[in-house]
Amino acid sequence: MPSVPDEKTARVFAMDTVAVLTVYGKEAEAAIADFERELLRLERLLSAFDENSGVHEINSAQGKAVRSEPELLKIIAMSKEISLMTGGAFDITIAPIVRAWGFGGENRVPGEGEIAGLLPLIGHEKVRVDGDEITLEKGAMIDLGAIAKGYAAGVLAQLAAEHDIKGAVISLGGNVQTFGEKPGGKPWRVAIQDPLDKSAYAAVVEIAAGVSTAVVTSGAYQRYFEEGGEVYHHIIDPQTGYPSRSGLLSATVICSDSAVADALSTAFFVLGAEKSLEAAENISESAGWEIDFILITDEGKLLYTPGLEGMISHENKAYSMEMIGG
Ligand code: AMP
Ligand code: MG
Numbered sequence: 001m002p003s004v005p006d007e008k009t010a011r012v013f014a015m016d017t018v019a020v021l022t023v024y025g026k027e028a029e030a031a032i033a034d035f036e037r038e039l040l041r042l043e044r045l046l047s048a049f050d051e052n053s054g055v056h057e058i059n060s061a062q063g064k065a066v067r068s069e070p071e072l073l074k075i076i077a078m079s080k081e082i083s084l085m086t087g088g089a090f091d092i093t094i095a096p097i098v099r100a101w102g103f104g105g106e107n108r109v110p111g112e113g114e115i116a117g118l119l120p121l122i123g124h125e126k127v128r129v130d131g132d133e134i135t136l137e138k139g140a141m142i143d144l145g146a147i148a149k150g151y152a153a154g155v156l157a158q159l160a161a162e163h164d165i166k167g168a169v170i171s172l173g174g175n176v177q178t179f180g181e182k183p184g185g186k187p188w189r190v191a192i193q194d195p196l197d198k199s200a201y202a203a204v205v206e207i208a209a210g211v212s213t214a215v216v217t218s219g220a221y222q223r224y225f226e227e228g229g230e231v232y233h234h235i236i237d238p239q240t241g242y243p244s245r246s247g248l249l250s251a252t253v254i255c256s257d258s259a260v261a262d263a264l265s266t267a268f269f270v271l272g273a274e275k276s277l278e279a280a281e282n283i284s285e286s287a288g289w290e291i292d293f294i295l296i297t298d299e300g301k302l303l304y305t306p307g308l309e310g311m312i313s314h315e316n317k318a319y320s321m322e323m324i325g326g
Pocket of ligand 1: 089090091092094098103143144145146147174217218219222223234235236237238262265266270
């Protein structure tokens with residue numbers, strides 16, 4: 001009888017989502033226990049709402065410097081860098097506006113004057129990292145919601161390497177991270193959700209066995225509310241303070257660094273197709289990250305970068321596939 005390597009799956013509620021953790025190999029159970037512990041630790045560090053979190057401490061400092069943990073310093077420094085690279089489309093200082101729209105609490109539509117009053121608090125320069133200290137301008141706040149899950153998935157992939165396992169898939173609400181390979185050595189198949197139908201896929205991306213990478217999707221459909229016949233979603237354009245309207249229904253980024261993939265999927269959703277392509281080219285050149293992406297537009301197009309040729313399958317004929325860039 002051929003031996004079937006152990007496969008273990010666990011579902012954990014953490015970081016405001018249901019994490020699905022699948023591990024193949026001898027130490028699957030131990031790896032999953034480690035993953036769970038780590039997710040809860042990161043949630044406590046990174047949550048904007050937990051009153052004991054490192055982020056909360058920074059947000060309550062009223063302009064004073066706060067000594068922070070190395071991990072938090074690293075994520076904030078990286079976030080500032082990604083803000084610069086995306087012309088501010090990704091910006092963790094968006095927090096006061098996210099709160100004004102009631103995301104994380106009770107949703108509401110803020111008045112125009114209220115938004116105009118909050119816009120001056122937004123900008124990567126409002127948060128400073130000096131050595132091991134972080135200082136936020138008075139009134140400014142940070143929200144790591146657009147990068148925290150990706151960061152966490154990357155940390156779990158590093159932990160996976162410390163165990164005697166063959167492969168793992170970590171799925172954290174729109175963030176999928178592969179590690180190693182599954183038994184049989186078949187490619188990983190990561191489904192991209194159809195933004196218009198939660199029960200269907202728009203496409204499937206194949207990641208070669210043995211490759212550890214992240215596939216991260218940001219979409220208007222992931223969190224929204226309706227009021228007065230209008231739909232308001234959770235990804236805010238930092239230039240306007242309103243839910244972004246860039247002609248996209250979702251943006252998926254494929255990159256070996258999971259935190260980068262997460263931050264960029266949010267940025268690309270705000271930027272729209274043309275500016276995302278420009279930003280990705282600049283970022284690849286300046287930072288050396290290899291970035292591929294998939295954008296689903298409100299005109300029914302599924303745009304993908306040349307690096308995905310042969311890796312992406314057309315699951316849903318409602319979308320017409322088109323290669324962009326290259
Ligand atoms: P994601 O699902 O990764 O696209 O992240 C969206 C979450 O990040 C939202 O629920 C907000 O908490 C926060 N957010 C919204 N707009 C932005 C933005 N432009 N830049 C950074 N974070 C944002
Ligand atoms: Mg994101």
